[in-house]
Amino acid sequence: MTKIQAGNYGEKIAYKYLQKLGYKILERNYRIRGGEIDIVAKDGETLVFAEVKTRWSHEYGLPAESMTPWKIKYLLKTAMFYVQKINWGDREYRLDFVSVDFADSRENPKIELVKNITS
Numbered sequence: 001m002t003k004i005q006a007g008n009y010g011e012k013i014a015y016k017y018l019q020k021l022g023y024k025i026l027e028r029n030y031r032i033r034g035g036e037i038d039i040v041a042k043d044g045e046t047l048v049f050a051e052v053k054t055r056w057s058h059e060y061g062l063p064a065e066s067m068t069p070w071k072i073k074y075l076l077k078t079a080m081f082y083v084q085k086i087n088w089g090d091r092e093y094r095l096d097f098v099s100v101d102f103a104d105s106r107e108n109p110k111i112e113l114v115k116n117i118t119s
Contacts (some may be wrong), residue, residue, distance in 0.1 A: 008058040010054025010109075011038055012099035016109050017098065023048065035078030039091065039098075047093035051117075054100045063099030067117060094118070 001009070015025060024043040030037040039050040051071075053063040075095055083093060094116040101110040 006056060007052075007054055012054045012098050013054075013109060013111065014050065014052040014098040017113070018050065021113070028067075030078070032078055032081050035074045035081075036077065037078050037082065040082060043116060045092065045095070046094050047088060047091070048095045049075065050098055051075055052075055052100065054099045054102070056102045057107075058103050063101055064097065064114070066069070067097055071116060073105065 017030065018039065019025060021043075023043050025039060025041045027040040028038065030040050037049045038052040039048075040051060041048045048069055053066045053068070055063045072095070074094065079093065079095060082088075095118050097114040097117045099110075099112045099114075101112070104110065
């Protein structure tokens with residue numbers, strides 16, 4: 001499995017996980033020049049931008065360790081473009097993080113959701 005295929009597989013698992021939690025998925029892989037949001041959804045009345053990180057081993061660290069200040073900055077920049085595009089105004093939105101970790105089990109990944117990673 002290539003890195004892209006593994007990432008897509010992890011995003012598919014995260015997509016289903018968020019749906020089970022009641023999120024309404026609006027878009028996947030929203031892209032602008034300079035950034036991408038893996039999943040755009042609504043959690044109740046809150047617009048959510050979800051970053052998904054899939055790991056098959058911990059050789060390069062835990063999934064959450066990929067969320068550097070630089071990465072968050074670019075995610076927020078992309079989120080702002082989306083907010084403006086849909087005329088969201090001053091209503092609430094947040095950035096969530098979903099980790100899909102296959103390091104301990106290839107059949108049953110550990111899935112974790114961290115809401116509002118910028119606070």
